[in-house]
Amino acid sequence: MKILAANRLTDGVAVWLGEDDVWVEDISQARVVRDKEGEESLLRTGEVAFQRNEVVDAELVDVEVVDGAIRPLRLRERIRAAGPTIHPEIGKQALKRAVTLV
Template structure:
Protein backbone atom coordinates (compact mmCIF):
# COMPACT_ATOMS: atom_id res chain seq x y z
CA UNK A 1 0.00 0.00 0.00
CA UNK A 2 1.16 3.50 -0.81
CA UNK A 3 0.12 7.11 -0.29
CA UNK A 4 1.16 10.33 -2.04
CA UNK A 5 3.17 12.91 -0.13
CA UNK A 6 4.90 16.16 -1.00
CA UNK A 7 5.90 19.51 0.44
CA UNK A 8 3.65 22.50 -0.15
CA UNK A 9 5.50 25.03 -2.27
CA UNK A 10 4.30 28.13 -0.42
CA UNK A 11 5.67 27.18 3.02
CA UNK A 12 7.43 23.81 2.79
CA UNK A 13 4.85 22.04 4.98
CA UNK A 14 4.71 18.25 4.54
CA UNK A 15 1.36 17.37 2.97
CA UNK A 16 -0.49 14.25 1.80
CA UNK A 17 -3.08 13.78 -0.93
CA UNK A 18 -6.43 13.03 0.67
CA UNK A 19 -9.48 10.97 -0.11
CA UNK A 20 -11.36 14.20 -0.81
CA UNK A 21 -8.84 15.14 -3.53
CA UNK A 22 -6.86 17.91 -1.84
CA UNK A 23 -3.52 18.29 -0.09
CA UNK A 24 -3.82 18.02 3.70
CA UNK A 25 -1.35 18.54 6.57
CA UNK A 26 -2.18 15.29 8.38
CA UNK A 27 -1.33 11.80 7.14
CA UNK A 28 -4.71 10.60 8.45
CA UNK A 29 -7.23 10.85 5.63
CA UNK A 30 -4.67 10.13 2.92
CA UNK A 31 -5.88 8.29 -0.15
CA UNK A 32 -4.40 4.77 -0.12
CA UNK A 33 -3.29 3.08 -3.32
CA UNK A 34 -3.72 -0.67 -2.97
CA UNK A 35 -2.79 -1.66 -6.53
CA UNK A 36 -0.64 -0.56 -9.47
CA UNK A 37 -3.49 1.28 -11.22
CA UNK A 38 -4.21 3.35 -8.10
CA UNK A 39 -0.47 4.09 -7.71
CA UNK A 40 -0.29 5.32 -11.31
CA UNK A 41 -3.32 7.55 -10.74
CA UNK A 42 -1.72 9.09 -7.63
CA UNK A 43 1.56 9.57 -9.51
CA UNK A 44 -0.32 11.48 -12.24
CA UNK A 45 -1.99 13.66 -9.61
CA UNK A 46 1.40 14.38 -8.01
CA UNK A 47 2.98 15.25 -11.36
CA UNK A 48 0.12 17.64 -12.18
CA UNK A 49 0.43 19.35 -8.79
CA UNK A 50 4.20 19.66 -9.29
CA UNK A 51 3.72 21.07 -12.79
CA UNK A 52 1.19 23.58 -11.37
CA UNK A 53 3.67 24.73 -8.70
CA UNK A 54 1.49 23.57 -5.81
CA UNK A 55 3.97 21.11 -4.30
CA UNK A 56 7.57 19.87 -4.56
CA UNK A 57 9.34 16.64 -3.60
CA UNK A 58 6.37 14.51 -4.67
CA UNK A 59 6.66 10.83 -3.67
CA UNK A 60 4.63 7.70 -3.29
CA UNK A 61 5.57 6.17 0.04
CA UNK A 62 5.05 2.70 1.47
CA UNK A 63 2.65 2.45 4.38
CA UNK A 64 0.93 -0.13 6.52
CA UNK A 65 -2.33 0.08 8.41
CA UNK A 66 -1.98 -0.51 12.15
CA UNK A 67 -5.29 -0.67 14.00
CA UNK A 68 -6.80 1.39 11.17
CA UNK A 69 -4.13 4.11 11.32
CA UNK A 70 -1.75 4.91 8.48
CA UNK A 71 1.88 4.26 9.42
CA UNK A 72 4.76 5.01 7.04
CA UNK A 73 7.34 2.23 6.82
CA UNK A 74 10.43 4.44 6.49
CA UNK A 75 11.70 6.45 9.46
CA UNK A 76 12.09 9.56 7.28
CA UNK A 77 8.38 9.48 6.48
CA UNK A 78 7.43 8.80 10.11
CA UNK A 79 9.32 11.95 11.11
CA UNK A 80 7.74 13.99 8.29
CA UNK A 81 4.30 12.84 9.46
CA UNK A 82 4.86 13.48 13.18
CA UNK A 83 7.71 15.92 13.64
CA UNK A 84 11.18 15.90 15.15
CA UNK A 85 11.83 12.75 17.15
CA UNK A 86 13.84 14.62 19.78
CA UNK A 87 11.31 17.45 20.37
CA UNK A 88 7.74 16.26 20.82
CA UNK A 89 6.73 19.85 21.64
CA UNK A 90 7.45 20.86 18.02
CA UNK A 91 6.13 19.77 14.66
CA UNK A 92 2.92 17.98 13.81
CA UNK A 93 2.89 15.86 16.97
CA UNK A 94 2.55 19.06 19.05
CA UNK A 95 -0.73 19.87 17.29
CA UNK A 96 -3.66 18.32 19.16
CA UNK A 97 -5.63 17.56 15.98
CA UNK A 98 -2.82 15.47 14.45
CA UNK A 99 -2.36 11.88 15.54
CA UNK A 100 1.11 10.38 15.86
CA UNK A 101 2.19 8.54 12.75
CA UNK A 102 5.43 7.24 14.24
Protein backbone atom coordinates in the same frame (compact mmCIF):
# COMPACT_ATOMS: atom_id res chain seq x y z
CA MET B 1 -0.15 -0.15 -0.05
CA LYS B 2 1.02 3.33 -0.91
CA ILE B 3 0.23 7.00 -0.38
CA LEU B 4 1.58 10.11 -2.11
CA ALA B 5 3.72 12.47 -0.06
CA ALA B 6 5.04 15.90 -1.07
CA ASN B 7 6.00 19.27 0.34
CA ARG B 8 3.70 22.23 -0.15
CA LEU B 9 5.55 24.84 -2.17
CA THR B 10 4.29 27.89 -0.26
CA ASP B 11 5.63 26.86 3.15
CA GLY B 12 7.48 23.54 2.81
CA VAL B 13 5.07 21.64 5.06
CA ALA B 14 4.85 17.89 4.45
CA VAL B 15 1.51 17.01 2.86
CA TRP B 16 -0.20 13.88 1.61
CA LEU B 17 -2.72 13.49 -1.18
CA GLY B 18 -6.15 12.91 0.31
CA GLU B 19 -9.54 12.15 -1.11
CA ASP B 20 -10.82 14.33 -3.95
CA ASP B 21 -7.19 15.22 -4.78
CA VAL B 22 -6.89 17.59 -1.83
CA TRP B 23 -3.48 17.94 -0.14
CA VAL B 24 -3.77 17.29 3.61
CA GLU B 25 -1.35 17.92 6.48
CA ASP B 26 -2.48 14.91 8.53
CA ILE B 27 -1.30 11.54 7.24
CA SER B 28 -4.44 9.91 8.66
CA GLN B 29 -6.40 11.65 5.89
CA ALA B 30 -4.17 10.36 3.06
CA ARG B 31 -5.68 8.27 0.29
CA VAL B 32 -4.27 4.72 0.39
CA VAL B 33 -4.01 2.77 -2.85
CA ARG B 34 -3.44 -0.93 -3.20
CA ASP B 35 -2.57 -1.50 -6.87
CA LYS B 36 -0.51 -0.20 -9.79
CA GLU B 37 -3.48 1.63 -11.27
CA GLY B 38 -3.98 3.53 -8.01
CA GLU B 39 -0.25 4.32 -7.82
CA GLU B 40 -0.27 5.70 -11.36
CA SER B 41 -3.30 7.84 -10.52
CA LEU B 42 -1.54 9.29 -7.47
CA LEU B 43 1.58 10.06 -9.49
CA ARG B 44 -0.40 11.76 -12.26
CA THR B 45 -2.15 13.95 -9.69
CA GLY B 46 1.19 14.77 -8.08
CA GLU B 47 2.65 15.76 -11.45
CA VAL B 48 -0.29 18.09 -12.15
CA ALA B 49 0.13 19.69 -8.71
CA PHE B 50 3.85 20.13 -9.39
CA GLN B 51 3.13 21.80 -12.74
CA ARG B 52 0.71 24.15 -10.93
CA ASN B 53 3.44 25.04 -8.39
CA GLU B 54 1.43 23.60 -5.51
CA VAL B 55 3.89 20.92 -4.30
CA VAL B 56 7.42 19.65 -4.86
CA ASP B 57 9.08 16.27 -4.41
CA ALA B 58 5.91 14.20 -4.78
CA GLU B 59 6.72 10.54 -4.19
CA LEU B 60 4.98 7.30 -3.40
CA VAL B 61 5.42 6.06 0.16
CA ASP B 62 5.00 2.45 1.26
CA VAL B 63 2.58 2.18 4.19
CA GLU B 64 0.70 -0.31 6.28
CA VAL B 65 -2.56 0.21 8.10
CA VAL B 66 -2.33 -0.76 11.77
CA ASP B 67 -5.51 -0.61 13.85
CA GLY B 68 -6.97 1.75 11.26
CA ALA B 69 -3.98 4.13 11.33
CA ILE B 70 -1.74 4.76 8.33
CA ARG B 71 1.85 3.94 9.25
CA PRO B 72 4.75 4.56 6.83
CA LEU B 73 7.20 1.67 6.60
CA ARG B 74 10.31 3.88 6.38
CA LEU B 75 11.49 5.77 9.46
CA ARG B 76 12.08 8.91 7.38
CA GLU B 77 8.41 9.03 6.44
CA ARG B 78 7.30 8.40 10.03
CA ILE B 79 9.36 11.40 11.10
CA ARG B 80 7.79 13.54 8.34
CA ALA B 81 4.33 12.46 9.51
CA ALA B 82 5.12 13.40 13.11
CA GLY B 83 6.39 16.83 12.15
CA PRO B 84 9.74 18.58 12.50
CA THR B 85 12.05 17.11 15.11
CA ILE B 86 11.50 19.80 17.71
CA HIS B 87 10.11 19.89 21.23
CA PRO B 88 6.70 18.13 21.41
CA GLU B 89 4.98 21.14 22.98
CA ILE B 90 5.56 23.41 19.99
CA GLY B 91 5.03 23.13 16.27
CA LYS B 92 2.99 20.45 14.58
CA GLN B 93 3.44 18.05 17.49
CA ALA B 94 1.57 20.38 19.87
CA LEU B 95 -1.51 20.26 17.65
CA LYS B 96 -2.08 16.52 17.94
CA ARG B 97 -0.77 13.35 19.47
CA ALA B 98 2.67 12.68 18.01
CA VAL B 99 3.00 9.75 15.65
CA THR B 100 4.76 6.76 17.18
CA LEU B 101 8.07 6.27 15.39
CA VAL B 102 8.65 2.64 16.27
